[in-house]
Amino acid sequence: MTLFLKLCIGSIASLIGAYLAQYLSVPLPWTLGPLLAVAALRLLNAPVSSASPLRNFGQWVIGLTLGLYFTPHVLSILAAHWFAMLAGLLLALLLAVYGTVLLLKLGHVDLKTAWFSSAIGGANEMAVLAERHGVRPDLVASAHTVRVILVVLAVPFACQLFNVSGVDSTVFETKEFSVKGLILLGLLTVIGGYIAHYLNIPNAWVLGPMFVAMLLTINQIHLSSVPPELSKIAQLCIGWSLGDRFRPGFFKKAPQFLFYVVVFSATALLIAFGFALLLDRLTDLxxxxxAVSVAPGGIAEMAITAKVLQLGVPLVTAFQVSRMVGVVLLTGPLYKHIVSRFE
Incomplete structure (x- = not known):
């Protein structure tokens, strides 16, 4: 079957999953519905597929949407809590150490694989780093896929279970929508995405558009708001691409390793929540x-969660971005200078 037909089936399955999830009052229906629908079909070896441009499109929309939140007032608030974001990065590094010990002792993998599988970073970035250090990138990518998807599923359902929601004072939807403004905003942020991709910046199609939109917002240049329909399509593309990461026999590749990845991810979530409780005592946040800011998920997925539930999008984004940059920059050197000495 051609890729075009597989993409058509994937789009139909994603739409059905989204509307069904919405009907069943599933949290984040336009992300979780497509994710679960496509993952189920993938595991059953159904002729369904996604494509990287679709995920790039979803990340682009999420990125430019995030940038519109960063007004000068919001940035002043974030600057006042820089120490909390630094603490979030420290938590991520400590979780990596914990995960490394767990996977090394119980997951039956070597120290290299355990370390790069436990780093709280993106699947693609960690797989590339792992390959540079002679580690099997498929195992590392699988570990991060399981972690991100578990967090994406657990956090929204936990928020729904405990009736957690808020009113984000930085919501920008009150700004006027303009077709011409949105087209110009789109062109500028696409350029930002291509530049970030060319420079090999991690999560290029989130961070590139986000920084361009942020620069405009900081300078009080408001071109347009983002229509909710476009946001839903972006969420669908993100969920669709996450579900597409599964393959028949995915959990048979290294069942004991992946089982302890699940154990690590679940306990890391609990530890992160405990850390959020501590930060709550020390700050006025x-x-x-x-809780969403320090959750060990991905930038786009956690930002979507914060946006839909109105849980402080700039704060969550700032935490996730600072952590991602720190983890990508430090994971390789920490392995080289510290972790490798224990081999």
Whole structure:
């Protein structure tokens, strides 16, 4: 079957999954619905597929949407809590150490694989780093896929279970929508995405558009708001691409290793929540926002969660971005200078 037909089936399955999830009142229906629908079909070896441009499109929309939140007032608030974001990065590094010990002792893998599988970074970035250090990138990518998807599923359902929601004072939807403004905003942020991709910046199609939109917002240049329909399509593309990461026999590749990846991810979530409780005592930031901010998920997925539930999008984004940059920059050197000495 051609890729075009597989993409058509994938789009139909994603739409059905989204509407069904919405009907069933599933949290984040336009992300989780497509994710679960496509993952189920993939595991059953159904002729369904996604494509990297679709995920790039979803990340682009999420990125430019995030940038519109960063007004000068919001940046002043974030600057006042830089120490909390630094603490979030420290937590991520400590979780990597914990995960390394767990996977090394119980997951039956070597120290290299355990370390790069436990780093709280993106699947693609960590797989590339792992390959540079002679580690099997498929195992590392699988570990991060399981972690991100588990967090994406657990956090929204936990928020729904405990009736966690908020009113984000930085919501930008009150700004006027303009077709011409959105087209110009789109062109500028696409250029930002291509530049970030060319420079090999991690999460290029989130961060590139986000920084361009942020620069405009900081200078009080408001071109247009983002229509909710476009945001839904972006969420669908993100969920669709996450579900497409599964393959028949995915959990048979290294079952004991992946089982302890699940154990690590679940316990890391609990540890992160405990850390959020501590930060709540030390700062004036809301616990609900802090819990999503330090959750060991991905930037786009956690930003979507914060946006839909109105849990402080700039705060969550700032935490996730600072952590991602720190983890990408430090994971390789930490392995080279510290972790490798224990081999």
């Amino acid at each position: 809301p616990l609900s926002s802090l």
